[in-house]
Amino acid sequence: MTSKFVTWLDERLGLQGIYDTVFDRKVPKVNWWFTLGSASLFLFVMQVVTGIFLSVYYVPSPDHAYDSIQYIMNGVTFGWLIRGIHHWGATLMVIFVFIHMLRTFYYAAYKFPRELTWVTGVVLLLATLGMGFTGYLLPWNQKAYWATTVGTEIPGTIPVIGPFITSILRGGSELSAVTLARFYSVHIWFLPLVILLVIGIHMYLIIRLGISNIPGKDD
Amino acid sequence: MNEEQKKGILEKYKQAKQKGVKFYPDIIYKDILISFALFIVLVIMAIFIGVVNEPKANPSDTAYVPRPEWYFLFLFEMLKYFPGEIEWIGTAIIPGLAVLALFLLPFFDRNPNRHWSKRKFAITFMTVIVLGMVGLTILAAATTPEQEEEGVIANTMSEQIVVGEELYSIHCVECHGPEGEGGEIKGVEGLEGVILDPINTEDVMYPFTDETLYNIIDMGQPNLGMPPFSTQFGGELSPAEIEYLVTFMRYTWDDRAELPEEPVAAAAIPTLAPNEVPSYEVHVAPIIKRYCISCHRPGKKNNNYTMGSYEEVMTSGDNAPNVIPGDMTSILLRTLHREEMENIGPMPPSKALKPELIAIFERWVAGGALNTAAEAAAATAAGAGGTTVPITATLTITGTIVPGSTITPTIPLATSEATQQPTP
Numbered sequence: 299m300t301s302k303f304v305t306w307l308d309e310r311l312g313l314q315g316i317y318d319t320v321f322d323r324k325v326p327k328v329n330w331w332f333t334l335g336s337a338s339l340f341l342f343v344m345q346v347v348t349g350i351f352l353s354v355y356y357v358p359s360p361d362h363a364y365d366s367i368q369y370i371m372n373g374v375t376f377g378w379l380i381r382g383i384h385h386w387g388a389t390l391m392v393i394f395v396f397i398h399m400l401r402t403f404y405y406a407a408y409k410f411p412r413e414l415t416w417v418t419g420v421v422l423l424l425a426t427l428g429m430g431f432t433g434y435l436l437p438w439n440q441k442a443y444w445a446t447t448v449g450t451e452i453p454g455t456i457p458v459i460g461p462f463i464t465s466i467l468r469g470g471s472e473l474s475a476v477t478l479a480r481f482y483s484v485h486i487w488f489l490p491l492v493i494l495l496v497i498g499i500h501m502y503l504i505i506r507l508g509i510s511n512i513p514g515k516d517d
Numbered sequence: 518m519n520e521e522q523k524k525g526i527l528e529k530y531k532q533a534k535q536k537g538v539k540f541y542p543d544i545i546y547k548d549i550l551i552s553f554a555l556f557i558v559l560v561i562m563a564i565f566i567g568v569v570n571e572p573k574a575n576p577s578d579t580a581y582v583p584r585p586e587w588y589f590l591f592l593f594e595m596l597k598y599f600p601g602e603i604e605w606i607g608t609a610i611i612p613g614l615a616v617l618a619l620f621l622l623p624f625f626d627r628n629p630n631r632h633w634s635k636r637k638f639a640i641t642f643m644t645v646i647v648l649g650m651v652g653l654t655i656l657a658a659a660t661t662p663e664q665e666e667e668g669v670i671a672n673t674m675s676e677q678i679v680v681g682e683e684l685y686s687i688h689c690v691e692c693h694g695p696e697g698e699g700g701e702i703k704g705v706e707g708l709e710g711v712i713l714d715p716i717n718t719e720d721v722m723y724p725f726t727d728e729t730l731y732n733i734i735d736m737g738q739p740n741l742g743m744p745p746f747s748t749q750f751g752g753e754l755s756p757a758e759i760e761y762l763v764t765f766m767r768y769t770w771d772d773r774a775e776l777p778e779e780p781v782a783a784a785a786i787p788t789l790a791p792n793e794v795p796s797y798e799v800h801v802a803p804i805i806k807r808y809c810i811s812c813h814r815p816g817k818k819n820n821n822y823t824m825g826s827y828e829e830v831m832t833s834g835d836n837a838p839n840v841i842p843g844d845m846t847s848i849l850l851r852t853l854h855r856e857e858m859e860n861i862g863p864m865p866p867s868k869a870l871k872p873e874l875i876a877i878f879e880r881w882v883a884g885g886a887l888n889t890a891a892e893a894a895a896a897t898a899a900g901a902g903g904t905t906v907p908i909t910a911t912l913t914i915t916g917t918i919v920p921g922s923t924i925t926p927t928i929p930l931a932t933s934e935a936t937q938q939p940t941p
Contacts, residue, residue, distance in 0.1 A: 321541035326533035328544070336548035337555055344559065364573040364757075371568070372672045382563025390559065392588045403622075403643055406631035410518055410526060413623035420619050427588070434586050439571035444583030448593070456609040473576070509544075511533040513631035 319505065326511035331405075334398035335504075338422075341391040342493065345429075348384040349486065356436070358482035360475050363438035388430055395426045406517075407510035415503040418496050425493045432485040435478065446481070447473055522629055570670050573757040577749035582662055591650045594657035671761055674768075675779035681765025682784055683806065684758055688746060690811035694867065697770060703866030706818050708742050722771040730763045789877060792900075794884035796893030797827045801881050804874050805830065808865055820860065827888045836861060842886040845879065853878055 308314050355374055357366040370377035399419060402408055408416035435446040450473070454464035469476030511517075538544065575581070585593050592612065599607030618625075626639060633640055671677040686695070692702050697717030702708045715721070725733075734754070737745035746752035747759060754762070768776045786803045789795055805813075805824045813824040822834030831840055839848040848861065853875050855863035863869070870878075887893045 323540050324534045324537050325540050325544055326537040333547050333551040337551050340552035340555060368672055379563050382567055383559045385568045386559055386562040408623045409631060410523060416623050417620060430586055438574045440574055440581055441571045443574035444581050445585045448583045449585050452608045455604045457605055511530060515632055517631040
């Protein structure tokens with residue numbers, strides 16, 4: 299019965315083909331440093347899941363953002379756990395993505411034929427930093443407010459176009475409700491979609507080209 | 518890289534794959550193991566470290582030391598080496614070039630070799646940069662000045678009400694009275710004799726929304742003499758503190774809102790058992806906090822008598838000492854009994870304390886004006902607070918300056934026309 303059902307599905311979905319290409323493939327013998335990529339992916343999934351839960355209660359306005367997070371921490375059942383995981387997951391994700399980049403560099407895995415995998419990886423690294431930067435403002439506490447104040451001041455020092463960039467980031471001359479709304483939408487829509495898309499390309503390239511081997515003395 | 522080299526690389530990779538393992542289960546098992554370990558680490562961090570509770574954003578707080586997140590600290594630190602005119606080299610040129618170099622790395626690194634021994638320059642270069650970033654981060658963390666102590670952060674509604682009540686006692690009581698009852702203002706510079714309507718009635722609580730109350734405290738009522746209280750307009754309160762104040766007012770005075778039990782318990786002034794010797798810590802401080810501190814704090818007109826701590830209550834002021842242990846003619850007690858003295862008026866200026874509260878002060882002075890609960894407990898045990906008259910009886914005889922019935926024979930009585938032995 300079960301096998302009949304699986305066969306029925308396979309005829310329509312081509313499961314066997316997916317299994318053969320994705321799971322049942324030969325890869326070089328590698329060490330534990332090669333788990334950093336999947337660890338980064340896992341952290342991203344955790345951030346998405348906890349982030350979706352947080353968005354249920356979070357209100358992106360200066361009047362209510364802080365209180366809504368106080369409510370998540372004190373009123374919502376296990377809200378403190380979800381926010382705790384999201385908070386520390388962000389830090390761990392930056393660390394893991396960065397070390398993942400370093401491993402790729404030290405093993406020279408970015409060389410032929412994996413140049414594009416590297417380029418998409420750099421996009422993911424920058425997007426992760428962008429997520430950290432935009433997410434940091436959302437609690438609307440002192441630390442967040444002033445960190446974003448200095449963070450958005452930095453591009454303002456660029457000659458000619460600097461002040462323009464700062465006003466785009468802030469949506470005005472000062473940090474305001476507009477800034478919070480922009481950061482919120484970038485944090486929950488723009489960047490996650492970019493990351494999802496680029497992770498898709500990144501993984502396609504990894505499966506197509508195979509994970510690189512640890513370079514030997516003759517490589 | 519020519520076609521032959523490419524072919525060689527692909528051929529070698531094929532051989533490595535032949536000698537290799539299957540993705541499932543060999544690789545994926547390691548991945549799942551690491552992911553699971555990460556999950557455990559995350560949960561442990563969330564439970565045992567948690568998220569530090571920060572005060573609400575206060576755009577007018579210029580004293581706050583702004584710092585970016587830790588993973589941007591190295592950039593922040595680097596900017597210190599590009600001061601003034603050349604700052605944009607640190608903010609735009611270097612980060613811009615670094616990102617560009619990272620993107621284009623596979624295209625300008627033409628070295629076909631992959632083993633570390635054949636790419637010593639690249640490895641050294643990257644290692645120096647990473648060490649530099651780590652070093653700058655540590656340096657930035659080490660040189661960050663201590664953040665100044667912020668006000669209390671109230672998490673729950675009950676905590677907000679308790680904090681709001683304390684703020685009310687400090688900032689509002691001098692004009693609006695301890696219960697928001699208003700009346701004639703006395704002893705406040707610039708507002709002497711102004712008569713205030715009560716703010717604890719439905720006439721204020723029903724038409725005024727929380728937002729209105731917030732704005733009134735925030736910006737003041739310049740036409741009516743009320744100064745602005747937010748730091749933004751020169752006052753002392755942060756936005757969060759004004760919100761706590763509004764919460765306190767709403768839950769205490771609006772009969773449509775139900776006051777939770779915890780703040781009621783927290784605001785209650787501890788009662789005295791018949792034989793108990795009161796202490797500053799447990800019995801006197803809460804009364805001072807509620808009724809006196811609004812004026813008796815630095816920066817107010819109060820003959821320099823501040824009441825923020827035991828030491829201040831005992832020793833500060835132009836007329837010090839205002840409290841002499843055992844002396845029932847201490848200035849503090851005489852003012853509470855509304856005696857007019859030179860330079861010293863009755864206290865609190867507009868309305869006498871409730872007799873049971875005055876009784877606590879009297880029994881405290883008579884019992885030796887002790888500081889800590891431990892000292893008072895020891896004195897109680899020794900019978901120093903011994904009185905056979907129950908506290909209710911005390912209330913009935915404290916209308917005039919009759920001492921509390923707490924005076925024991927061991928304490929020498931300072932005689933004055935106002936003190937006398939309780940009749941047995």
